Amino acid sequence: RGREMALLEGALRGSHGNGIVALSGPEGIGKSTLIAHAARWLVRTGRFSQVVYSDFLGGGYPEVAIHDLGIRLLGEHYDPASSNLLESVERALDDTPTLVIWDHLESILPDGQFALPAQASGVAGTQGGGPLGELLELGARFSRVGQSRLVVITDRAGLPHPAYGSPDRLSLSMELLGLDPSDAPGLL
Numbered sequence: 001r002g003r004e005m006a007l008l009e010g011a012l013r014g015s016h017g018n019g020i021v022a023l024s025g026p027e028g029i030g031k032s033t034l035i036a037h038a039a040r041w042l043v044r045t046g047r048f049s050q051v052v053y054s055d056f057l058g059g060g061y062p063e064v065a066i067h068d069l070g071i072r073l074l075g076e077h078y079d080p081a082s083s084n085l086l087e088s089v090e091r092a093l094d095d096t097p098t099l100v101i102w103d104h105l106e107s108i109l110p111d112g113q114f115a116l117p118a119q120a121s122g123v124a125g126t127q128g129g130g131p132l133g134e135l136l137e138l139g140a141r142f143s144r145v146g147q148s149r150l151v152v153i154t155d156r157a158g159l160p161h162p163a164y165g166s167p168d169r170l171s172l173s174m175e176l177l178g179l180d181p182s183d184a185p186g187l188l
Contacts, residue, residue, distance in 0.1 A: 001034055004176060008038045011172035012099065012149050013047055019143030020150050022164060024157040025176035031153045032103055034176065039099050048099040048149075057104035059114030062135040069093070069100065069142070090145050097147035102139060106154040108132060136164060
């Protein structure tokens with residue numbers, strides 16, 4: 001996966017696009033493992049100060065993403081009841097280059113096992129579009145703060161939000177496929 005690793009690292013080091021990397025491919029192909037290796041390297045080399053991982057395999061809402069970031073970035077100053085929580089998280093993202101990883105997003109997409117409802121949930125600071133639209137908007141918003149970036153991992157390509165579907169808005173959209181036949185014997 002050297003070629004894929006180089007593409008990921010290049011996209012996450014660069015400043016083009018809006019800071020979102022979309023990684024898709026069949027279940028079990030190694031998407032999460034690949035980004036975990038890239039994340040460790042990018043923290044070790046100083047590109048990011050930390051990684052915040054959120055897993056949506058069992059479902060989730062925009063508040064889950066805010067909570068995961070808030071706990072990690074704000075530490076003892078994290079107050080989930082704060083009226084300016086979103087702004088505090090964004091200030092912390094601006095101060096601390098963070099790689100945000102959202103895994104198993106297919107679970108909450110339409111037709112996913114835990115598809116988010118269409119009615120608005122009222123997350124402060126978002127434009128609406130139901131909880132899924134609010135979550136995707138938050139991700140796009142977080143990815144533009146300072147040097148922080150967002151990696152979205154799904155089993156299927158194409159997320160229902162303009163910030164994730166347009167090649168000129170993504171830093172990288174990569175579909176991970178099976179290993180090259182010449183690499184498979186070496187892995188075995």
